[in-house]
Amino acid sequence: MDALYRFLSGPLAWVSFVVFIAGSLYRLLSMGFLVRRKEKFIFSVMSWKYSFRSIFHWITPFASVNMRRHPVMTITTFAFHICLFLTPIFLLAHGVLWDDAFNIHLWALPNGLADIMTLVVIAGGVFFLCRRMKLAEVRYLTTLSDYLLLIMVAAPFLTGFIAYHQWIDYRFFMTLHVLTGEIMLMAIPFTRLSHMLFAPFTRAYMGSEFGSVRHARDW
Amino acid sequence: MNTEEWDWETSEKCVAFKDWHQQFEWVEEPYVSPDGEIIAAIVNVGEGEFSICANGNIQESSFEKIWRLRFTPDGRLTALASDAGEWTVTVDGAAWENRFSYVWNPLFSDDGHSIAVSFQQDGQYGMALNDVPWEQTYMNLTDAFLSADGQHTAASVQMIAAGESEIHKFQAGTISAAVNGKAWDRNFVNVWGKAVSHDGARVAAEVRLTLYDYTIAVNGVPWEKTYSSVWEPVFNPLSGKFIAPVRQDGKWMLVEEGQLLWRKPFHQLWHPQFSPDGKNLAAIVATEFGKWSVAINGQAWNIRIGELITDMVFSPDGRKVAVVVKDNERWGIAVQDSVWKNTFDMVWKPVFSPDNTHIAAKVEKDGKYTIVMDDRIWPHTCDAAWDPVFHPEGELLLFRTIEDGVYRRRVIPIRGIWG
Amino acid sequence: MDNMAAKPDETILDEGIEKGAALLTDERIEKTILRVLNTEGGARIKVYVDTCVHCGLCAEACHYYLSHDNDPRFSPAGKVRQTLGEMIARKGKVDREFMKKAAEIAATQCNLCKRCAMYCPFGIDVAYLMSVVRRITHLLGMTPQYIQATAHSHSVSMNQMWVREDEWPDTLQWQEEEARSEMPKLRIPLEKEGADIMYSVIGPEPKFQAQLLYQAAILMNAAGVNWTMPATPGWDNSDMAMFTGDSELMGRIKRQHFETAARLKVKKIVMGECGHAFRSVYDTGNRWLGWKIPPIPIVHAIEFYYDLIKEGRIKIAQKYAEPVTLHDPCNVVRGGGLHEKARYVIRAICDNLIEMHPNREHNYCCCAGGGVINCGPPYKMARINGNRVKAEQLFAVKARGARTLIAPCHNCHSGLEDINHYYGLEMNVKFIGDILYQVMEKPE
Numbered sequence A: 001m002d003a004l005y006r007f008l009s010g011p012l013a014w015v016s017f018v019v020f021i022a023g024s025l026y027r028l029l030s031m032g033f034l035v036r037r038k039e040k041f042i043f044s045v046m047s048w049k050y051s052f053r054s055i056f057h058w059i060t061p062f063a064s065v066n067m068r069r070h071p072v073m074t075i076t077t078f079a080f081h082i083c084l085f086l087t088p089i090f091l092l093a094h095g096v097l098w099d100d101a102f103n104i105h106l107w108a109l110p111n112g113l114a115d116i117m118t119l120v121v122i123a124g125g126v127f128f129l130c131r132r133m134k135l136a137e138v139r140y141l142t143t144l145s146d147y148l149l150l151i152m153v154a155a156p157f158l159t160g161f162i163a164y165h166q167w168i169d170y171r172f173f174m175t176l177h178v179l180t181g182e183i184m185l186m187a188i189p190f191t192r193l194s195h196m197l198f199a200p201f202t203r204a205y206m207g208s209e210f211g212s213v214r215h216a217r218d219w
Numbered sequence B: 001m002n003t004e005e006w007d008w009e010t011s012e013k014c015v016a017f018k019d020w021h022q023q024f025e026w027v028e029e030p031y032v033s034p035d036g037e038i039i040a041a042i043v044n045v046g047e048g049e050f051s052i053c054a055n056g057n058i059q060e061s062s063f064e065k066i067w068r069l070r071f072t073p074d075g076r077l078t079a080l081a082s083d084a085g086e087w088t089v090t091v092d093g094a095a096w097e098n099r100f101s102y103v104w105n106p107l108f109s110d111d112g113h114s115i116a117v118s119f120q121q122d123g124q125y126g127m128a129l130n131d132v133p134w135e136q137t138y139m140n141l142t143d144a145f146l147s148a149d150g151q152h153t154a155a156s157v158q159m160i161a162a163g164e165s166e167i168h169k170f171q172a173g174t175i176s177a178a179v180n181g182k183a184w185d186r187n188f189v190n191v192w193g194k195a196v197s198h199d200g201a202r203v204a205a206e207v208r209l210t211l212y213d214y215t216i217a218v219n220g221v222p223w224e225k226t227y228s229s230v231w232e233p234v235f236n237p238l239s240g241k242f243i244a245p246v247r248q249d250g251k252w253m254l255v256e257e258g259q260l261l262w263r264k265p266f267h268q269l270w271h272p273q274f275s276p277d278g279k280n281l282a283a284i285v286a287t288e289f290g291k292w293s294v295a296i297n298g299q300a301w302n303i304r305i306g307e308l309i310t311d312m313v314f315s316p317d318g319r320k321v322a323v324v325v326k327d328n329e330r331w332g333i334a335v336q337d338s339v340w341k342n343t344f345d346m347v348w349k350p351v352f353s354p355d356n357t358h359i360a361a362k363v364e365k366d367g368k369y370t371i372v373m374d375d376r377i378w379p380h381t382c383d384a385a386w387d388p389v390f391h392p393e394g395e396l397l398l399f400r401t402i403e404d405g406v407y408r409r410r411v412i413p414i415r416g417i418w419g
Numbered sequence C: 001m002d003n004m005a006a007k008p009d010e011t012i013l014d015e016g017i018e019k020g021a022a023l024l025t026d027e028r029i030e031k032t033i034l035r036v037l038n039t040e041g042g043a044r045i046k047v048y049v050d051t052c053v054h055c056g057l058c059a060e061a062c063h064y065y066l067s068h069d070n071d072p073r074f075s076p077a078g079k080v081r082q083t084l085g086e087m088i089a090r091k092g093k094v095d096r097e098f099m100k101k102a103a104e105i106a107a108t109q110c111n112l113c114k115r116c117a118m119y120c121p122f123g124i125d126v127a128y129l130m131s132v133v134r135r136i137t138h139l140l141g142m143t144p145q146y147i148q149a150t151a152h153s154h155s156v157s158m159n160q161m162w163v164r165e166d167e168w169p170d171t172l173q174w175q176e177e178e179a180r181s182e183m184p185k186l187r188i189p190l191e192k193e194g195a196d197i198m199y200s201v202i203g204p205e206p207k208f209q210a211q212l213l214y215q216a217a218i219l220m221n222a223a224g225v226n227w228t229m230p231a232t233p234g235w236d237n238s239d240m241a242m243f244t245g246d247s248e249l250m251g252r253i254k255r256q257h258f259e260t261a262a263r264l265k266v267k268k269i270v271m272g273e274c275g276h277a278f279r280s281v282y283d284t285g286n287r288w289l290g291w292k293i294p295p296i297p298i299v300h301a302i303e304f305y306y307d308l309i310k311e312g313r314i315k316i317a318q319k320y321a322e323p324v325t326l327h328d329p330c331n332v333v334r335g336g337g338l339h340e341k342a343r344y345v346i347r348a349i350c351d352n353l354i355e356m357h358p359n360r361e362h363n364y365c366c367c368a369g370g371g372v373i374n375c376g377p378p379y380k381m382a383r384i385n386g387n388r389v390k391a392e393q394l395f396a397v398k399a400r401g402a403r404t405l406i407a408p409c410h411n412c413h414s415g416l417e418d419i420n421h422y423y424g425l426e427m428n429v430k431f432i433g434d435i436l437y438q439v440m441e442k443p444e
């Protein structure tokens, strides 16, 4: 187990970061080149003003009509995504790792808060799961991969939570935590989790098209 | 058009055009003969009664309707006119002998000697050249064409009746081209723009073989290669073959009977045009999306125009090309890869001097018209103007304008214009 | 009441789709799909399909979904799932039956209205994805019969309605003569080079709605506009090829339109009250040809009326008294931002404008647009059933007093007439131009 843990937290951690970063760059650049080759007109509609106008509206809770129509979803999805994003970066325990690996000193979340944020992610995951199973319009779109993705995202938080509280077999869950975290990281560029990479661009494009060509709002 | 014989001596001739408005119920927009001697307009002479007034003289015959008043290049005044439900062509006040249910789209040969129209007679369609209608008529006719020498007429014609909803019958081919009235012996899904060889023996047209396969057909025989689209063919006077822009893999290129003519493909490529001597070939191109230029013999100019390039002309010696350009909502002129400084609300087709040294064009600014030559503006603002004409020796310019309601034909020495 | 398409499961028999499908082989399907996805298509398809998280938040944007009691098959992403999503997942290995359904969904269950693009958190453009499906079905020769027939008309006559070359100037001259009984010196100037404006309309106007040409002529003459209309093909701005996926033909039609305007040396093209034509000349067709903006500026009728009224070139004799409501057409509002100008015009000519809800960019589509109404009688009920929510929206505004329904778009107009009749709304559907003609001061 120790060897495995060392491998996971050592070489594989590096690998997963490299895969994540290189994979993300690859995806973004290859799409960029594809646009250049096939859909050059897109550049002609792009505008910074309208890109940010759109992005701003969609990262502000309740700033779009559809967000107001689904308040519970809006609150959950914002909470989920914020916690999903911030917790792993600013967790005290991870701060040590940042320090060790890259010699960067990050401000750390108080442990209690991090604990709550982890729970928010897990609860959000459960909410999304229920939504997927219960709402007809979501269920209809759902494939096995959607469940797997949900599990993949929730797993590092669940295992981390269990490990942190040391309820059962700390080392096992710690190992599992590292492993699942790395899997998730590596999966981002190559699965639908890539919406994290592409969202700013799709938003910017639609925002620009609505703003500069259609002279209409897109929220 | 022998401009030498025109009056280049008299420096100014006038016609009090404005006075016509008192004489008639209303006066439509005037037209001026190429030599500038005549100004003419359709005028209303009473309820439902029209005539043509030329230099203040009203033509004897009047009609219920008259439209499309135009001078032929050799200076004859033509119009389409109707009486008692029948239509005809009038030339200098005399009507053609033939009458039709409808006539439209008059076409003139370069020398103006030939006049062709499309006609409809009792639901059948054809063309008439110099008052001689095609013997054979068709169910429908589109895209009429007259060769530059005025010898040949051609049009796309419908050969097989198909109901609007019979889509598969249509796709099997119902359309052909009729040349001088006689249809090709093959039908296509579509037949569009045409060109004719200089000897008149071959006519080429854009055709669609299926909904997806486009090519050029010559005398009814399609090229072997097909493309995802094509634009109208042009006759190459040196090789004796037809060329056309074709689209393949999302790019446009220029081919001659299926053989690639220019190595480089373009985002868009249209209006290919040979110089008068046939040695140079120019086309309006987009080098990439939204960037327009002119390519000469396959090589694009360096300038890039954002909005539109149109009205391309070669100099008489075939060494220079001028175009009308539109960039940033302003119209202008580009010659030999450089854009003139002056911009306008509208610019007409540029005119080269016979010695290739000067370029002039009619332009519009703030609702007034004037002439620009070599990027310098003639400081007169006119209520109307027509294209300037150069004296064959190139020393004099003929300006045709209306100022303060007076039509003026001015002959101006080029040197004197801008002092 | 005939109810041809009440259930989504029932496939409507359409000759275009059926006969086209009969000729298909699996190989051709696969090759065509892969060609469109990999050769023609670019990053948008890939990014949209990869980015969609299957959240279903776009569902409520779509009037088909709402009108079919939230049946997920009618949700935007649901339509992608049944069509393009599956084609991509199966790498083009889909069969004929699948393609038939896909053709029907793309051509008749989506109006390409882009409302869903405003509801998806990522701005995923399902309308675009549906037009990709239409492109595939075009290349497979399985476009619905009626709209395909219209595309054929475009290809021959360069207009939507098989209006022949002679019928066009003939009709204008006839309308000119008619209108002279009202304004004796009125003209419809044909082929007047150098006019400020070329006025362009769609095929149905000369064919069935000549009174619209009449009204436009009165308006132009009353306002003293220096205008012209071409006597040649190129006068028609409509474009069903854009909706069948026949981009090459779309390009040909648009080239002719713009080159006609350039030949006439006009500074602007003013177009009648049509939405899809606006999309075609302002956005889609010009771009296919390489023009990033229309080479000759396009002014939609709404904007044109706005300018005329604002500049005082048209005076209103007496405002229209019956309370009106406004249907915001997708193509000129979500596609052109003309909603406030439309309201300015309507307030200037009508006493009482009662808003329907939702409105402006968020208005529900008429369900006729995107070529759906052009798929003809077989799909009439699909349109009407697919837009029950529009009827509900209209009943609500009627309850608040509106009697006249203004729809400044041809497709909307016809689609709303059908909804008006079927659901028994009993509203007067009108163009802005109808009312403007009625209330304006007409000089002798």
Ligand code: SF4
Residues within 6 Å of the ligand: C061, C062, C063, C064, C075, C076, C079, C109, C110, C111, C112, C113, C114, C115, C116, C117, C126, C127, C130, C365
């Ligand atoms: S009809 Fe409109 S809202 Fe519905 S899927 Fe199509 S574009 Fe989206």
Ligand code: SF4
Residues within 6 Å of the ligand: A141, C051, C052, C053, C054, C055, C056, C057, C058, C059, C076, C077, C119, C120, C121, C122, C123, C124
């Ligand atoms: S809202 Fe957007 S991401 Fe969600 S299912 Fe619809 S298209 Fe996909």
